[in-house]
Amino acid sequence: MIKQLYGVDDAALDEVFKRRTSISSVMDTAKKVADEVREGGDAAVRKYTKQFDGVDLRDLEVTDDEMYNAVELIDYETIGHLEKAIDNIEAFHALQRPSGDMWLTEISPGIRLGQKFTPLERIGAYVPGGTGSYPSTALMLIVPAQVAGVSEIIACTPPRKDGTIHPLTLTALDMAGADRIFKVGGVQAIAAMAYGTQSIPKVEKIVGPGNIYVTAAKMYVRDAAEIDMPAGPSEIVVIADDTAIPSFIASDMIAQAEHDVNAMSILLTPSEMLAESVELEIERQKENAPRRQIIDKAGMGIYVLDDLDAAVEVCNRIAPEHVEIMVRDPMSTLNKVRNAGTVYVGDYAPVAAGDYASGANHVLPTGGYAKVFSGMNTMQFIKTTSVQVIEKGGLEGIKDTITALAEIEGFDAHARSVYKRFE
Template sequence: MEWIENGDLSFLKKRKVEAKEAAQQSVREIIARVRDEGDKALKDYTKQFDGVELGELRVPNEAIAAAYRHVPEKVIQAIRQAAENIRAFHEKQKPSSWTETVEHGVVLGQKVTPLDSVGVYVPGGTASYPSSVLMGAVPALVAGVGRVVLISPPQKNGLIAYGVLVAAHEIGIKEIYQAGGAQAIAALAYGTETIRPVDKIVGPGNLYVMLAKKQVFGDVAIDSLAGPSEIAVLADETAHPEWVAADLLSQAEHDKMSMPVLVTTSRSLAEKVDQEVERQLPALPRHEIAGPSIETVGKIVLAANLKDAAEIVNQIAPEHLELAIADPESVLPLIRHAGAIFLGMYSSEPVGDYFAGPNHIIPTNGSARYASPLGVESFVKRSSLIRYTDEALEANGSAIADFARFEGLEGHAQAVEKRMKGATVHE
């Protein structure tokens, strides 16, 4: 891991992955073909990219039932408990409609309405991510979305990962399709003969998924344009070097471009963590992925004190932040920018990834400066309510008309004045 002792955080400018024009053009072509050819394009691309010849795009009920025979019972129980925790947490996020009556009998308010339909993309192919099913779909269900669709690429055996199917069934998702990559995003956005389009697409994916989400945005809503995973561990001399190293590696194994960063006030701890990372890395099954992340992106940043360390974290605005310090609550008020904050020595990042309840679909690439984790609010929209009375219009109409005329909108002014008793309408 590279050491930084002079406060130079210029490495942050390099973390955004820029797609080459060839990749962007490829995604444009995939989207256009799916719009034109529908199911045929999806099946052709699945054969080309995943090496699987599909019969039906929709996963049959018998395949879901069969999936339970391939997932260990202890994992099924973990999925159920995680789903319960995630649902309980997100229930507390539900926004409410409201109205109030103010001067002159004016009624103002807000109407909260869930989206009609949402598509949840779950990565797959070489891995199984039932946690992504829960994190993408449960808040949508809590919000009251009427139609929640899941789409995921098939594995080499021609089926979506068993764990994904089990997680989907456990939370009641009935509409599941086999397709991945940019073509799956296009199908959700524009529909095919089999797949009806949705209003919003959520979920992580590779570069091509991200580019597809970017290109369909505007025709549908999306959650975010996610980049490689990130973790910052803010640690003092009380932290356990072995634990901190394990947490850094837990993110490094996601992707060669994942960014693990240790920010610490203790040089001694930094040296021990650096050694621990080198010791633990070879034993990881995904060491060929974690290694480049540690070597080319990983950083150890020394800070003079906890206040400076907190400000360094704010500049990083990490997806995940662990406060591995003796008194994490004392530093928490100094943290302004982080997607998810883990407090204390036992709050390892995977606790949030899988089980605790908060969402693991979190802003990356520094977007925690202005964005929030996926939540119930991501699946509802708000309508403003305005009810003016005759009395209110008489009291305020002249001011409204004056404002409109100042902006050069005579029609706006007249629309108010025609309703006012004794008002002079300038026609």
């Protein structure tokens, strides 16, 4: 598992850290399903739900009775944990919202510029499901949308084999504030929200993680609805030196590996002793892991580099979903990290904290997209519109510049629109 990366060139690094899956490998399938949903609506959604999930659905939307029955199955202690998580998520995301609906400031005499903030009217939240339950993801998507002031929140999540949604996921969606919930997953859910069907309304933006097919579908439907980011198989890069605790690193790497056989769990360190200790810890801790079959197939690797700066540069090249920093001077290392979905600093900052209860968001870009995409945040649900308040004196002060540049570009009518105001 341990590999030496002393003085390795960029091309070799790219090969070492090449992702196992790519969106292009499944895009044809995503296109086929999405196009059929666009044309066939609910009938196509039902067809593919039966084909992919083995469920023959009559009603796509969760009913009030289904919601009531789900909530009744959840114990008070679990409800309390969901409430605490909601409180922390809401508090953190409220700090990201602009303090007002608009701001204006005087740029020069007679010219005030600013921005107006407008929440999206309707968004679609995709919560993975099927064989598992992900109430935490429901909270991470719905709560920020509520904080932003979105008017209507649509949620889609895959049904179980009996055609129902896991009670815990349904309860979380309800507590967080989803307005309508549909028992639909996969590409068909993304396409339904993007294009609209007889039952599922068209949304302005689709948010939420999923498998490689869901991610491909999100990329494909961007002509009809905006998306948050490509969010696929989970990833972690741990940057550590000889002060780090091997058992902590091993447990965090295993935690991400248990997500998916395509997950990525990596340690970057200048310490060969730490590398060897972590390798031993991983083998020891895997012995009793309930999801060991998945963990064994996931992409786990330990890499020894020249120094911490080299480790950070490799991390920036990978641009992973999660980064953990366990070094002597963590804040100095943090300042050098440019590409990451989220960063955890210190020995007692495991990814699991952000996954469930710290309040920061766990819906993050994967597959190297952290180089250009941000993670889920309140501003994902708010549009900004520039506002320009210009008085006669202000226009006069920039009149010569406007008309000169307009005439240089050959747009005489633009120039005349300014001259006209001073005739």
